[in-house]
Amino acid sequence: GENVEQHPSTLSVQEGDSAVIKCTYSDSASNYFPWYKQELGKGPQLIIDIRSNVGEKKDQRIAVTLNKTAKHFSLHITETQPEDSAVYFCAASSQGGSEKLVFGKGTKLTVNP
């Protein structure tokens, strides 16, 4: 089955800097890659996703890139703000949508003011 590796497990940046979180997946059939943000005491919330027919997707300060050949995808957050502090999870699915997502283990991002 699918295996998703996520790095780093913790990341600390200064406000205004950029943050990058990387994930690799094992199943070449995976075709949908979402990123979820989990704030303290809450459930995860989808922030951005990408499909295998696209190499990059942006939404304001966040972007996701996908390298199908290398089987890795990354989350980029620019101009970080304290409210970006949270745990971020990547996930992969071969179903084309959010069914049967396999999640990475998470990255705790801390943005220092």
Add this chain to the structure above:
Amino acid sequence: DADVTQTPRNRITKTGKRIMLECSQTKGHDRMYWYRQDPGLGLRLIYYSFDVKDINKGEISDGYSVSRQAQAKFSLSLESAIPNQTALYFCATSVWDTQYFGPGTRLTVL
């Protein structure tokens, strides 16, 4: 997301007890999921249901059972709780691209 509610929010129980965690949603989604979250291990899928008559095992279903009482309700049961089932449990619903998570139930098994 307030459209997905979980009860109870916190529960402490003893080894061997039966416990049920409940999930309700007002989103009208057919697909519902139960996940378990452990520190450093991310989210792992326990069971999922694509409609009332369709229930499937996930990655870690041993020791758990589920019931889909209606489109809006999906319950998770631990027939005989054990300490390594201490974790944060999330219910989620989905429509195509997005899963919507509830606020979670923190379960402690002593």
